Amino acid sequence: MLKSAKNILYFGNIIAPYNIEYFNALHKALNGSILFYFDQYSEANRAWNIDNNRILFEYRIENSWKIEQKSTTVNQTTLFRTTYFPFFVLKRVRQYRPSVVLSIEFGFRSLFALFASKLAGAKFLLVSDVTTSSEAGISLIRKLLRKTITRFSDGAVARSYQAKNYLISLGFLSDQIQVAPYAVAASEKVACNKKDNQFFTLLYVGHFEHHKGIDLLISTVEKLPATYKNRLKVVMAGGTNTMLAAIKPDYNSAVFHPLGFLQNAALQEWYQQSDAMILPSRQDTWGLVINEAVQNNCPVLISTHAGAAGELIRNQETGLVFDPLDEAAFLQALTFAMDHPQELKQLAENAKELLKEYNYEVAAARTVTAIHRVQYHKNKRGTYE
Numbered sequence: 001m002l003k004s005a006k007n008i009l010y011f012g013n014i015i016a017p018y019n020i021e022y023f024n025a026l027h028k029a030l031n032g033s034i035l036f037y038f039d040q041y042s043e044a045n046r047a048w049n050i051d052n053n054r055i056l057f058e059y060r061i062e063n064s065w066k067i068e069q070k071s072t073t074v075n076q077t078t079l080f081r082t083t084y085f086p087f088f089v090l091k092r093v094r095q096y097r098p099s100v101v102l103s104i105e106f107g108f109r110s111l112f113a114l115f116a117s118k119l120a121g122a123k124f125l126l127v128s129d130v131t132t133s134s135e136a137g138i139s140l141i142r143k144l145l146r147k148t149i150t151r152f153s154d155g156a157v158a159r160s161y162q163a164k165n166y167l168i169s170l171g172f173l174s175d176q177i178q179v180a181p182y183a184v185a186a187s188e189k190v191a192c193n194k195k196d197n198q199f200f201t202l203l204y205v206g207h208f209e210h211h212k213g214i215d216l217l218i219s220t221v222e223k224l225p226a227t228y229k230n231r232l233k234v235v236m237a238g239g240t241n242t243m244l245a246a247i248k249p250d251y252n253s254a255v256f257h258p259l260g261f262l263q264n265a266a267l268q269e270w271y272q273q274s275d276a277m278i279l280p281s282r283q284d285t286w287g288l289v290i291n292e293a294v295q296n297n298c299p300v301l302i303s304t305h306a307g308a309a310g311e312l313i314r315n316q317e318t319g320l321v322f323d324p325l326d327e328a329a330f331l332q333a334l335t336f337a338m339d340h341p342q343e344l345k346q347l348a349e350n351a352k353e354l355l356k357e358y359n360y361e362v363a364a365a366r367t368v369t370a371i372h373r374v375q376y377h378k379n380k381r382g383t384y385e
Contacts (some may be wrong), residue, residue, distance in 0.1 A: 006035035006096050008371065009115050011103040012088055013039045017264065018288050020054050022183060025364035027057035027117050037065060037092060049263055062088045090116045100375050105130065106146045109312060114152055123374035129159035129285045131307050132166045146170055154374040157367050160286055160307045178370035180363040199233040200338045203274035203298065205267065205289040208239030208247060213280035213303060213324045216246045220330045221255060228338055229255065237262045237270060271296035278338050280324040281306045291358055294351040299344035301333050312358060318351035353382040
C-alpha cells in the first residue's frame with residue numbers, strides 16, 4: 001500500500017465483511033483521499049473470512065491494547081464491552097495532519113482522535129450506531145465521556161435514525177448529523193428457492209448469545225400448540241449444537257437445527273430457502289442480517305429492541321415487529337407468520353422496495369456530505385467553497 005499524504009483519516013475497530021463495500025464506496029467518492037486505520041481484521045468471536053481481493057480502499061492495521069469487562073444489564077441480559085486504548089491515533093493524526101478525522105463510537109479511540117484533531121486544526125466527525133436502548137444502564141463515567149465528545153465534535157454520522165435521535169439527546173444539533181444507513185449490495189430480485197414444503201422453515205442468523213434472545217425463542221416455540229410446533233423447523237446460523245446447549249440445555253433438537261458458522265454464499269441460500277427470518281434480540285443497535293434477509297426476499301420477524309425495527313422493518317408494512325419479552329406477543333407473531341404465507345411474501349416485497357434506500361452508495365454519499373459540511377464553508381448560494 002502506498003505511503004501517500006491523506007486528507008481524511010478514518011479510525012475504526014475492525015474491517016468486517018459487511019463494511020467493505022461501504023468503505024470502497026467512500027474511497028471512490030473521495031477520490032482515494034481517505035486512509036483507514038483499524039485495530040484488527042475481525043473480532044475473535046466471529047468466524048469471518050476477509051476477502052482482500054474485494055478491498056479497494058487503503059488501510060492499516062495497528063493493534064490496540066484492550067480489555068473486556070462486564071458492562072451493564074439490559075432486558076435481562078448482561079453485556080460485555082471491549083475497551084480499546086489505541087494510542088497510535090495520536091501519532092497518526094500528527095503524522096498526516098488531515099483536514100477531517102472520523103472515528104467510530106464513544107470510546108477512547110474517539111477521545112484520542114478528537115484531542116489530536118483539535119491540536120492539528122482538523123475537523124472531527126463521530127460515527128455511531130448506538131441507540132437509547134443499547135446505551136441503557138451505562139455508567140456515569142461513560143455518560144460524561146459521551147457528553148465530552150459530543151460537546152467538542154464538529155458533526156456526526158449516524159448509522160440509523162434511532163442513532164441520530166440518541167445523538168440529539170446528547171447535545172448534537174439535528175443539522176449536524178447525517179444518517180448513513182447500514183447497507184447491503186444492491187441487486188436484482190432474487191428468485192425463491194424453497195426446497196422443503198413440509199415444514200415452515202424459520203431462520204435465525206447471529207451470535208449464540210443471551211442478548212440475542214435465543215433462549216426466549218426456544219421457550220416460546222415450546223409454548224406453541226402442537227399443530228404449529230410439529231410443522232416448524234428453526235435453522236440457526238452462527239453457532240454449534242454445543243453453543244446452543246450452553247444457552248438452553250433442554251432445547252428440542254427435533255425443532256432447532258444449528259448450522260455452524262456460514263459464509264455469505266451459504267447464508268444467501270438459506271435466506272432464499274426459508275419461509276421467514278427471525279431476530280428475537282433483547283438488544284441490538286441495528287441487525288444487519290435483516291438487510292441481508294430483505295435483499296434475498298426473505299420475510300422478517302424482528303424484535304422491538306433491534307434498531308432496524310420501525311425503520312427498515314415496520315410492523316405489518318415491511319415485516320412483523322414484536323416484543324420477545326412479551327410471550328403472548330411473541331406467540332402471536334409466530335402463529336401469524338405460519339398462518340399467513342401470502343401476507344408474508346407481500347411484506348417481503350414491500351421491504352425490498354424500501355431497501356433501495358439502504359445501499360452503500362447512499363451511505364457513502366451521506367458520509368461525504370457530512371465531511372464536506374465540516375471541511376468547507378457554505379457561501380450564500382448554498383454551495384461549498
